[in-house]
Each structure stands twice: as C-alpha cells, then as structure tokens.
Amino acid sequence: MTHYLEISLSPPHPAGMLVPRYDEEVxxxxxxxxxxxxxxYGVDIDGTIIFDLNAERLLVNVEVLIPKKxxxxxPQTTVPxxxxxxxxxxSERTIRHKSFSLxxxxxxxxxxxxxxxxxxxxxxxxxxxxxxxxxxxxxxxxHGRLVGFLAWL
Amino acid sequence: xxxxxxxxxxxxxxxxxxWLAWGAVLLILIAVIYGVFNGNARLRAAIRGTTAVxxxxxxxxxxxxxxxxxxPCLDGPFSVQRCNGASQISFTPVQPIVFDPRTxxxxxxxxxxxxxxxxxxxxxxxxxxxxxxxxLFDTPHxxxxxVNLIEQRVIAxxxxxxVATPLPLEALLQHRLIEIQVIDAPAIAPLSLATLxxxxxxxxxxxxxxxxxxGAGLLGLARRGVQExxxxxxxxxxxxxxxxxxxxxxxxGLLIGVGALLALAALIYAGAALxxxxxxxxxxxxxxALAVAAVILAVGFVALEFSERVQAFLARRSEPGVGExxxxxGLSLASLSSVAQxxxxxxxxxxxxxxxxxxxxPEQDAVAPPDCPPVCAPEEIxxxxxxxxxxxxxxxxxxxxxxxxxxxxxxxxxxxxxERLADSVLGMGVPASVIGKSFQKAGITLxxxxxxxxxxxxxxxxxxxxxxxxxxRGRLFYNPHDRSFIRYDPRTGVAVAIDKAVHGKVITxxxxxxxxxxxPVRWRPGQ
Numbered sequence: 001m002t003h004y005l006e007i008s009l010s011p012p013h014p015a016g017m018l019v020p021r022y023d024e025e026v027x028x029x030x031x032x033x034x035x036x037x038x039x040x041y042g043v044d045i046d047g048t049i050i051f052d053l054n055a056e057r058l059l060v061n062v063e064v065l066i067p068k069k070x071x072x073x074x075p076q077t078t079v080p081x082x083x084x085x086x087x088x089x090x091s092e093r094t095i096r097h098k099s100f101s102l103x104x105x106x107x108x109x110x111x112x113x114x115x116x117x118x119x120x121x122x123x124x125x126x127x128x129x130x131x132x133x134x135x136x137x138x139x140x141x142x143h144g145r146l147v148g149f150l151a152w153l
Numbered sequence: 154x155x156x157x158x159x160x161x162x163x164x165x166x167x168x169x170x171x172w173l174a175w176g177a178v179l180l181i182l183i184a185v186i187y188g189v190f191n192g193n194a195r196l197r198a199a200i201r202g203t204t205a206v207x208x209x210x211x212x213x214x215x216x217x218x219x220x221x222x223x224x225p226c227l228d229g230p231f232s233v234q235r236c237n238g239a240s241q242i243s244f245t246p247v248q249p250i251v252f253d254p255r256t257x258x259x260x261x262x263x264x265x266x267x268x269x270x271x272x273x274x275x276x277x278x279x280x281x282x283x284x285x286x287x288x289l290f291d292t293p294h295x296x297x298x299x300v301n302l303i304e305q306r307v308i309a310x311x312x313x314x315x316v317a318t319p320l321p322l323e324a325l326l327q328h329r330l331i332e333i334q335v336i337d338a339p340a341i342a343p344l345s346l347a348t349l350x351x352x353x354x355x356x357x358x359x360x361x362x363x364x365x366x367x368g369a370g371l372l373g374l375a376r377r378g379v380q381e382x383x384x385x386x387x388x389x390x391x392x393x394x395x396x397x398x399x400x401x402x403x404x405x406g407l408l409i410g411v412g413a414l415l416a417l418a419a420l421i422y423a424g425a426a427l428x429x430x431x432x433x434x435x436x437x438x439x440x441x442a443l444a445v446a447a448v449i450l451a452v453g454f455v456a457l458e459f460s461e462r463v464q465a466f467l468a469r470r471s472e473p474g475v476g477e478x479x480x481x482x483g484l485s486l487a488s489l490s491s492v493a494q495x496x497x498x499x500x501x502x503x504x505x506x507x508x509x510x511x512x513x514x515p516e517q518d519a520v521a522p523p524d525c526p527p528v529c530a531p532e533e534i535x536x537x538x539x540x541x542x543x544x545x546x547x548x549x550x551x552x553x554x555x556x557x558x559x560x561x562x563x564x565x566x567x568x569x570x571x572e573r574l575a576d577s578v579l580g581m582g583v584p585a586s587v588i589g590k591s592f593q594k595a596g597i598t599l600x601x602x603x604x605x606x607x608x609x610x611x612x613x614x615x616x617x618x619x620x621x622x623x624x625x626r627g628r629l630f631y632n633p634h635d636r637s638f639i640r641y642d643p644r645t646g647v648a649v650a651i652d653k654a655v656h657g658k659v660i661t662x663x664x665x666x667x668x669x670x671x672x673p674v675r676w677r678p679g680q
Binding site: 065128 | 560610634
C-alpha cells in the first residue's frame with residue numbers, strides 16, 4: 001500500500017505542459033494544458049487536490065480546491081531552477097490506490113501571484129528537485145515521488 | 154670566557170662564526186628544497202597544475218557558438234554560466250576545502266587552479282573539511298545554501314518548506330552572498346612560507362623580510378670584526394684550524410653542487426613540462442577538430458570561432474557540454490539526458506508520441522482499439538510550411554477529431570490507440586451543451602468549471618446522472634481543507650463539492666474514496 005504519489009518522468013508532451021489558472025467564481029486553482037482529451041484516470045488527495053491523467057497516465061490536469069484566501073503568505077518566494085523539462089506519469093500502483101490522505105500546505109507571496117503547493121512529507125525533506133512542466137509551472141519530485149508544485153498565476 | 158672572546162673579537166673566531174653561518178644557511182636550503190619536493194603536496198600540485206594549464210591552453214584554440222551567437226554550455230573550468238538549468242562546475246579539487254584566517258576565506262585547490270571563496274560579511278558560514286561542503290546561512294531569505302564543489306552542486310534549502318532547489322552560482326554572486334576568485338596556478342611555484350610548509354604566523358612578505366633581515370644581520374655581525382681590506386677566505390686560510398677549513402670546503406662544495414643539481418633538475422623539468430604540454434595540446438587540438446567536425450556533419454549549423462579560451466576543452470570532457478551541443482542542434486537531447494535511451498529513440502524518431510519511461514508500460518493495447526476514422530490521419534502531418542491561418546484551423550480541427558497539434562515539432566500528432574479507445578468509451582461526440590441539462594432542470598447551479606470537469610471526467614464514471622444522484626442523495630461531509638461541503642455517493646463513488654451545505658452551487662465533481670479528514674455533517678430536520 002503506497003502512501004505517496006509514485007511517478008516517473010516522461011519526455012515533455014504538450015498535454016503535460018500545465019499552466020495555472022485561478023477561477024475566481026468557484027475559487028479553484030486549475031493546472032491544465034488546455035488540450036481537450038478524456039481524463040481517463042483520477043487520483044486525489046483528500047478530495048482537495050484532484051489529479052487527472054489521460055489514457056497513458058500522463059498528468060494532464062490538477063485541480064486544487066483550496067481557495068486563495070486560505071493560502072499562507074510566505075515572506076520569500078521560492079525560485080526554482082529545474083533540472084529538466086518533463087511530463088509526469090503516474091504509476092499504476094498510485095492509480096490503483098486512487099485516494100490519498102496527505103498533509104497539504106499552500107504558500108503564496110504577498111501579491112498572491114505565485115503558489116507553492118506542498119504535500120507528502122515535503123516539509124521534512126531536502127532532496128526534492130524541480131521539474132519544469134511549463135514556463136509557469138514546476139513540479140517538485142523526490143525519489144520518484146511527487147511532493148509539490150510551484151506555479152505563477 | 155676565553156673561547157667567547159675568541160669568537161667575538163679574534164679574527165679567526167669571527168671567520169669561524171661566518172663559516173658556521175654559511176653552513177647553517179646551506180643546511181636550511183637543503184632541508185627546504187628536500188621538503189618542497191618530497192613532502193609538500195601543494196607545491197607539487199602547483200607545478201603539475203602549471204603543466205596542465207600549459208597543455209590545455211595549447212589545445213584550446215577552437216570554441217563553438219550556437220546559430221544566433223548563443224553561447225553553448227562550454228564555459229569552464231569554473232563557470233558561473235547556467236547550463237541546462239544548473240551551474241556547471243567542472244572542478245575537481247585535489248584536497249578538501251581549507252580556511253584561510255588571514256583573508257577570512259575558504260580555499261579549494263584543484264590541479265589547475267585554486268578557488269578563493271569569500272562569504273559576505275554577516276553571512277554565517279560553516280565548512281566541512283571532510284566533504285568540502287560550505288553551508289551559507291542566508292538568514293534574510295530564510296534558506297541554507299549548500300555549496301558542494303566536489304559533488305558539483307549548489308543547493309538552496311528553504312527553511313520554511315524544506316524544499317531543496319539547485320541554484321546557479323551566479324545567483325549567489327548576484328546576491329553578493331559570496332565572492333569567488335579563481336587563481337591559476339602560477340608558472341613558478343609560489344615560494345611563500347606557507348607553501349614551504351612553515352606555519353603562517355606572520356604575513357608572507359613580513360616573514361620573508363624578517364628572515365632576510367635576520368640572515369643579513371647574522372652575516373654582518375660575523376663580518377664586523379674582520380679588518381678592513383682583508384679577505385675572509387684569506388683570513389680563514391691563514392688563521393682557522395685545518396679541520397674547520399676542510400669543513401668549510403665541504404660546505405662550499407655542497408653549496409655549488411646542490412645549486413648546479415637544482416639548476417639541472419629545473420631545466421629537465423621545464424623541458425619535460427614543455428614536451429608534455431606540446432604533446433597533450435596537440436592531441437587535444439586534434440580531438441577538438443574531430444568533435445567539431447562531427448557536430449558540423451550531424452547538425453549542419455554550428456558557427457565556429459577561434460579563441461584562446463580553455464573552456465572548449467573542459468566542456469568537451471564533460472557530458473553536459475556534449476549535450477548542449479546537441480541542444481543547439483534542436484534535438485533537445487540534453488534535456489532528456491537522463492531518460493532511457495529507448496524512450497529517446499522512440500521520441501526522436503517520431504514513430505510514436507512520447508510514451509512511458511521504464512518497464513511499467515500500461516497494457517493499453519490489451520483491448521483492440523477501434524479503427525482510425527477516415528478523417529483521422531494515421532500518420533503525423535508536417536505543418537511547418539503551413540500558413541498561420543491553416544495552423545489555427547488545424548488546432549480547431551484537432552479539438553473535434555481528437556488529434557494534437559505539436560507546436561514545438563510543428564506536426565499534427567494523431568491520437569494514440571489508447572486515446573481512440575478512450576474516445577469511443579467516452580463518446581466525445583456528445584455535444585457539451587447536452588451535458589448539464591439535468592442539473593438545470595433540477596434548479597441546481599452547475600458552474601462552468603464543474604461542467605468542464607463533468608465532461609472531461611466522464612471516462613471514469615463521473616457522469617451527469619451519478620453527479621446529480623450524489624448531490625441529491627449523497628452523504629454530506631465538511632472538508633476542512635478548503636472549507637467546502639461534499640456530497641459523496643458510496644454506490645457510485647462520485648463526490649460533488651458544493652459551496653454550501655444546502656442549495657449550494659456545484660464547484661466540482663470527482664470520484665474517489667471518502668477522506669478520513671472529511672468531517673461527517675449530522676442530518677438535521679428540514680435539510
């Protein structure tokens with residue numbers, strides 16, 4: 001039984017180039033590529049962060065239901081220097097597990113233009129690396145686990 | 154007392170002191186030279202480094218630049234230029250980092266050069282002499298920066314989040330957290346007191362001056378009693394005892410002999426270094442020419458420039474440099490350098506859309522996919538020559554047909570068999586306007602966001618019927634994460650997130666298992 005989001009890195013794919021968009025009407029943050037395709041698989045963390053995957057298990061959309069007003073303001077914005085560009089592919093085991101219960105923390109800057117989403121035990125690890133998903137979205141990956149995202153609205 | 158008077162006042166005694174002084178100087182010289190060449194690794198490294206520098210400079214007359222003058226990642230040996238998102242520190246220290254208390258800086262030695270790293274004032278710094286790692290405590294930005302030159306990593310650890318991010322070195326320089334000075338090993342070994350292994354109590358120049366003044370004073374003291382116009386050697390021959398004169402001759406012979414030997418050794422060493430430099434340099438030049446020729450043949454466009462920089466050689470030695478060369482060619486293999494070669498080959502060859510890396514490919518072809526409809530092109534279509542209007546039309550067309558427009562490769566990519574299978578399951582032909590009618594009829598507000606999710610997640614059972622059922626009959630939970638309410642239907646596993654417990658509008662729909670963090674809301678009459 002897994003307690004983390006097991007992923008692998010695939011070559012960059014247009015469907016995996018996630019771009020953030022905040023819907024003010026429903027107060028939901030979406031990270032999506034905008035390419036219309038069926039989201040065949042789904043994984044969620046406490047029903048609060050929902051990951052949508054296509055038929056090839058590539059991550060094509062992330063829905064974050066925590067409204068902007070609940071994001072914690074951090075004094076310093078993290079500046080990522082990604083090791084590489086990639087698309088995230090979820091493992092079959094993660095898809096089978098489907099629903100996870102992990103601590104979630106979201107940080108933003110004072111202008112609320114950047115958002116740092118952390119889950120898993122990212123608070124205690126020092127070995128997470130940034131992977132560039134698009135020019136406005138990065139994923140934090142640690143030893144084959146997905147532990148967070150960083151995006152600019 | 155008589156002996157002392159003989160030493161200080163008698164001419165023969167003074168000559169004896171003088172000879173003893175010369176002998177002592179000679180002994181010190183021999184000890185120093187022995188120590189330098191046998192026990193001092195730093196000086197040996199400096200001399201070896203000098204040879205290496207000569208060799209690399211001899212063979213570094215060819216550089217490379219990208220098509221638009223873009224500098225490829227060829228800078229080294231200690232580059233502050235970002236390469237593929239991370240600093241390239243082509244630097245192999247020969248010994249762990251040491252702290253220089255005089256300059257309050259940290260020094261790392263390599264065969265070619267030495268780095269002097271000076272942290273900014275007020276930045277607490279800790280060095281680990283075993284690993285050579287520097288820890289900079291960047292308090293204003295609430296982060297710890299680990300500079301590991303041996304593992305070629307600069308990492309910033311956010312103290313709030315704990316997330317480590319690789320940093321380019323120029324970021325540290327721009328923020329003035331550290332100053333870095335690269336010092337080439339000089340052609341002539343630095344014969345400072347520190348280099349010779351003498352503990353550094355005084356600054357080098359002061360110590361040298363003190364040694365010179367002390368020696369001169371000793372010799373001057375020895376000569377003070379010699380009569381004007383009398384040669385010391387003459388006095389020695391006339392007055393000193395025979396055994397002392399013989400000893401002096403031995404010392405003099407040693408002085409001349411050792412000096413001659415040293416001069417000969419220096420000549421041989423310089424000759425060997427020159428030969429090595431010429432040989433290595435010629436080999437490097439040849440290798441460089443071959444490498445550049447190979448890139449030109451493979452790519453067709455790499456502008457060459459000739460310079461006297463060392464960087465080309467050093468980049469050529471490292472894999473990232475080669476990767477960047479390929480990146481210039483547009484193959485983008487550098488960014489995929491850690492991806493399995495088979496995956497790269499498949500991607501580059503364009504035989505299929507990028508697939509999963511590793512051995513856990515999904516069994517997506519277990520069910521035979523439906524045939525490609527006539528309007529669906531089975532092969533990729535090159536749209537590089539298409540006008541902009543046609544490309545935009547292609548994007549719209551693909552939205553309907555399920556193909557993808559790959560802007561980077563300028564190709565229309567057909568849907569994969571798995572996508573076609575999913576399309577057939579999903580029934581993508583259903584107009585979006587049809588979905589959501591049931592909610593509308595029931596007087597439930599379905600936001601556009603939720604409607605989009607309902608359409609996209611239909612393939613995994615999140616249908617309008619199931620969502621409506623969850624809204625009406627689902628168990629009510631409160632999600633403290635986002636302070637929303639959730640209606641969950643255990644029969645279908647579909648959940649509906651709503652903004653209010655009663656008559657709320659639908660925020661989103663999804664499927665899954667109820668979270669242990671959700672708080673069940675008790676039923677109250679009237680709800």
